[in-house]
Amino acid sequence: MAKTAQERADIKAEKRYEKMHKRSFHLKPGDIIFNVLNYFVFGLFALACTFPFYYIFINTISDNDLVIKGVINFIPRGLHLSNYMALINVSDLSNAFIVSIGRTLIGTTLMVAASGFVGYLVTKQEMWGRRFWYRFLIITMYFNAGLIPWFLNMQMLGLTNTFLAYIIPGIVVPYNIILVKTYIESIPAELEESAAIDGASYMTIFRKIIWPLSKPILATIAIFGAVGHWNSFTDSLILMQSAPTLYTLQHRLYIYLNTASNLKALMESGGQISDAALKSAMSGKVIKYTISMVTVIPILCIYPFMQRYFEKGIMLGAVKG
Structure with missing residues (x-):
């Protein structure tokens, strides 16, 4: 079909505009x-x-x-690739890897679910004592009792030498709740109102409307939680003293680092060590490098796929306080 005179004129005008636009942005x-x-x-x-x-x-x-x-x-x-293949035969490392994977998956899942639900609740004006509970959560970000009171508290709660010590303390994270709350407040209220008019309950609104629309911010806090669980070793070092089977991968790496460093210091001071210990000290360097890569690779593989959610979620979740 032949183009009309008006269409040809419009095309020429667009071309002229494109040329002017390119010239205007000449560096x-x-x-x-x-x-x-x-x-x-x-x-x-x-x-x-x-x-x-x-x-x-x-x-x-x-x-x-x-x-x-x-x-x-x-x-x-x-x-x-024999160094990586050799790690498969080291029983304590494979067990530590399983513990780290388990705490990361379970801990991150529960943290995201709790942050999403609590963040939604504190946006509801009709929630009983909303201001008090929200401020009660926020104030915990500014006060820390210290390491020894924390350990005594965990001990009295029976959370030493048990896998639950990795999961329960990290379920409620005030900073993540703030991000989720702020993000949910940016969602048009008309969506909830229309669902409420149709008879939807709060749980239905959260499950079918709020949760799907909050995927960017939920993915963002999921990255925070996963990296935190995967890299954490202080809780394993302090709380799992009588349960070596619950040591995390990072804790095992810490043990190898200390062992190699102590043997190296002993050699430099002129101390006498056995041939077996000397061989262990020398091979410890290779073991440290290999375990370091194993601990980093999972995060390096996951982060690129989550980056677009991370950038969008952290910007939208930080617009308002």
Whole structure:
């Protein structure tokens, strides 16, 4: 079908506008210099952030003798994957890996569910004592009794040497509740009102309207919770003294780091150690690198898929206080 004169005129006008638009955004020499410096500085910053991971990784796949000598700096040599395969046969590491996976999945799931539901409740003006309970939650962010009272409290509650010590204290997180509350308040109230007119209960509104629309902020706090559970080892160090089977992967790494450091200090001071201990100290460096990569890889694999939710959720959840 032939185009009318008006359509041809509109197309020409659009082309002229595009040309003018491109000319108006032509970069000046100063802008080009700024962009080059900007990319250069942030490129160096990105390199400084990623190089430690690269350094550890190439030391885990290089010849162990060369790693012990400290000659692997930029390029891997003698490639192999035996270090990672050897970890499968170490019983305490596989058990610690299972414990870390379990606490991360269960703890994060319960934390997200509690944050979503409590964040929704405190947005309801008709909730009994809403201001009191919300302020009661917030005030816990500013006061901390300290490590010893915390340990005594956990001990009196029977949360030592038990897996529940990893889960229960982290279910309610005030900061995450604030983010969820703020995000839910940005959702149009007409959606809830129309559902309430149709006879929907609070639970139905939360499950069918609020929860699906809150996926960005829920994904954001899920990242916070997962990283926190995965990297945590202080609770394992303090609360699981009589339950080595409940040590987390980070706690096991901490033990290996301390063992290698103590043996190294003993050798430097001229102390006598056995050949077995000497071999353990030398191989401990490789073990530390390998376990470090194993602890980092899961987060590095998950974060890129969650990044778009993280950026959107953290911005929308922080607009209002």
